[in-house]
Amino acid sequence: MSTSSVYMPLRATSLPKSYLHLSLRGCIGVVATAGLRPSSPWLVSRINQQNTKRFISSTQQTQAKEFFPPPKAPHIKEVETAWLHPVYTQEQMYHVTVAHRETKDWADWIALGTVRLLRWGMDLLTGYRHPTPGREHEVQFQMNEKKWLTRFIFLESVAGVPGMVGGMLRHLRSLRRLKRDNGWIETLLEEAYNERMHLLTFLKLAEPGWFMRLMVLGAQGVFFNGFFISYLISPRICHRFVGYLEEEAVITYTRAIQDIERGTLPKWTNMDAPEIAIQYWKMPEDQRTMKDLLMYVRADEAKHREVNHTLGNLNQEADPNPYSVKYKDPSKPHPGKGIVNLKATGWERDEVI
Numbered sequence: 027m028s029t030s031s032v033y034m035p036l037r038a039t040s041l042p043k044s045y046l047h048l049s050l051r052g053c054i055g056v057v058a059t060a061g062l063r064p065s066s067p068w069l070v071s072r073i074n075q076q077n078t079k080r081f082i083s084s085t086q087q088t089q090a091k092e093f094f095p096p097p098k099a100p101h102i103k104e105v106e107t108a109w110l111h112p113v114y115t116q117e118q119m120y121h122v123t124v125a126h127r128e129t130k131d132w133a134d135w136i137a138l139g140t141v142r143l144l145r146w147g148m149d150l151l152t153g154y155r156h157p158t159p160g161r162e163h164e165v166q167f168q169m170n171e172k173k174w175l176t177r178f179i180f181l182e183s184v185a186g187v188p189g190m191v192g193g194m195l196r197h198l199r200s201l202r203r204l205k206r207d208n209g210w211i212e213t214l215l216e217e218a219y220n221e222r223m224h225l226l227t228f229l230k231l232a233e234p235g236w237f238m239r240l241m242v243l244g245a246q247g248v249f250f251n252g253f254f255i256s257y258l259i260s261p262r263i264c265h266r267f268v269g270y271l272e273e274e275a276v277i278t279y280t281r282a283i284q285d286i287e288r289g290t291l292p293k294w295t296n297m298d299a300p301e302i303a304i305q306y307w308k309m310p311e312d313q314r315t316m317k318d319l320l321m322y323v324r325a326d327e328a329k330h331r332e333v334n335h336t337l338g339n340l341n342q343e344a345d346p347n348p349y350s351v352k353y354k355d356p357s358k359p360h361p362g363k364g365i366v367n368l369k370a371t372g373w374e375r376d377e378v379i
């Protein structure tokens with residue numbers, strides 16, 4: 027657990043000295059991760075199965091109780107989605123990097139400032155401390171599997187809100203004004219679906235307890251209403267805000283991937299991704315480890331970063347969505363659904379137009 031940063035003295039002289047201080051950050055971190063049960067039957071069964079059978083072909087898996095098992099409907103084979111995920115290559119995913127779009131006006135500053143404030147709150151709630159370069163190995167910055175899952179689940183439960191709110195408001199505006207939307211709604215709703223798939227994937231690895239559920243509930247209540255009102259006032263700032271939020275998501279997943287590579291997350295070293303993830307990302311047979319899973323999720327976050335910074339540059343009323351149009355000259359590089367090697371296409375930044 028992280029070391030103390032805020033101290034609250036207690037009047038209890040009979041207690042040993044070490045009990046006389048409570049760490050606010052430490053306490054919240056303890057409660058946050060205590061609200062998570064990564065030793066759920068699925069995970070226990072997964073760890074026990076390591077080095078014996080692959081998840082996808084295991085018969086033991088069916089004996090373990092799942093956090094959200096498939097519906098009991100014997101006549102149904104599977105539930106289909108309208109949004110099939112584009113296939114990412116390993117090379118494309120390795121090209122994803124941490125990036126930052128510089129602020130250019132006061133609206134960008136509002137967006138970035140709000141993200142920084144939220145990031146501070148989320149770090150506090152999930153017991154996360156981001157190390158300054160060179161201090162990654164110090165004990166107060168160390169993360170474990172449980173802490174990462176707490177952060178992922180909380181992050182993803184919030185990340186699924188903006189796309190749904192933006193898509194909903196643009197849908198209603200189209201109905202209200204009797205006008206076309208120019209292709210924005212589908213991209214925004216697909217982003218919300220993608221974020222929910224991230225959440226469902228991580229929920230296969232840990233079952234949240236009451237405190238985590240309470241945090242998610244409270245965060246959604248505040249964030250949904252805040253974003254709803256903000257999007258009515260300035261959708262452009264909202265897309266810029268999401269762009270900066272996704273920059274943070276890429277940082278989070280990059281650090282978790284580095285932890286796996288360094289060997290500081292031993293439970294994840296040889297663990298396979300859950301079946302739901304294998305199906306959704308169409309993960310190849312030799313690319314189904316936890317590290318691969320985080321690479322896929324990070325690539326999605328980088329795509330959201332690009333899409334939202336791009337949408338934040340557009341005229342919200344008039345411009346068509348560049349991600350859902352057909353271009354007259356397909357030989358030139360254009361925005362699209364999959365990951366594009368930005369350097370190869372000559373685009374220098376995440377924002378493509």
Ligand SMILES: [Fe+2]
Nearest residue numbers: 182185221224
């Ligand atoms: Fe996500």
Ligand SMILES: [Fe+2]
Nearest residue numbers: 185272327330
């Ligand atoms: Fe995202």
